[in-house]
Amino acid sequence: MTKRTIQAPLLSLLLIVILSACGTSPPVHLYILEPIAGEKAGHIGNGPTIAIAPITLPERLKHKGIYTHDERFRAHIAAFDHWAEPLERDIATVLAENLSILIAGSEIITYPWNAPAKVDFTLHLQIHGFALYPGERIVLMASWTIVDSTGHTSIRYGQKRYEVARQGNQVINTVAAMSQAVEILARDIAASLQH
Numbered sequence: 001m002t003k004r005t006i007q008a009p010l011l012s013l014l015l016i017v018i019l020s021a022c023g024t025s026p027p028v029h030l031y032i033l034e035p036i037a038g039e040k041a042g043h044i045g046n047g048p049t050i051a052i053a054p055i056t057l058p059e060r061l062k063h064k065g066i067y068t069h070d071e072r073f074r075a076h077i078a079a080f081d082h083w084a085e086p087l088e089r090d091i092a093t094v095l096a097e098n099l100s101i102l103i104a105g106s107e108i109i110t111y112p113w114n115a116p117a118k119v120d121f122t123l124h125l126q127i128h129g130f131a132l133y134p135g136e137r138i139v140l141m142a143s144w145t146i147v148d149s150t151g152h153t154s155i156r157y158g159q160k161r162y163e164v165a166r167q168g169n170q171v172i173n174t175v176a177a178m179s180q181a182v183e184i185l186a187r188d189i190a191a192s193l194q195h
Helices: 003-022 087-102 171-193
Strands: 029-031 049-052 065-071 074-083 107-110 121-133 137-147 154-165
Touching: 029 171, 049 087, 065 171, 087 107, 087 121, 087 171, 121 171, 137 171, 154 171
Parallel strands: 029 074, 049 107, 049 121, 065 121
Antiparallel strands: 065 074, 121 137, 137 154
16 A cells, blocks of 8 residues: 555545534524513403404515615625514514403403404504614504404504614514513504403
8 A cells, every 4th residue: 555545545534524513504593572561461351353364575574584774785694693583473473462461351362263253353463674773773663553343443553663773783682672671562553452
């Protein structure tokens, strides 16, 4: 065996080890929105039953990665900071929890609802934008319609732009500010139902 015959496999093995070390990537971090800190309604009383229909999001918000605007005309989808579940489902879950706290005695159900419950109102929510923008602020742009039990008559409508300042420069601070924006949206929806 020549020296060259021994060196070739060793060089190949060394190259494989070096390339495999370069192939490791940072871990993916998963995030969820959080509901209002507070007591959930202890029991369902004589309040309304509100169904939250599937939430509509623009395509750019349907990625796993958290979406931000890092400068004018430029967006960024995080490679390693992901939503733990689809954003529209997370928003619906947190919105339902928030509304159950804000509207005493209410029952809030989300799509798909299993039981043939008597629904008093159905909430249709469309998110037009939801991201971190330059200036360290979260912007949530949403419109909603609340229809009666027949599903044909709109009884309330709202369209609003919410801005919440991010406190800190970490992704967790971004998600906390996004949770605050959903809380403010829930408060507006609850107030419109109570008037």
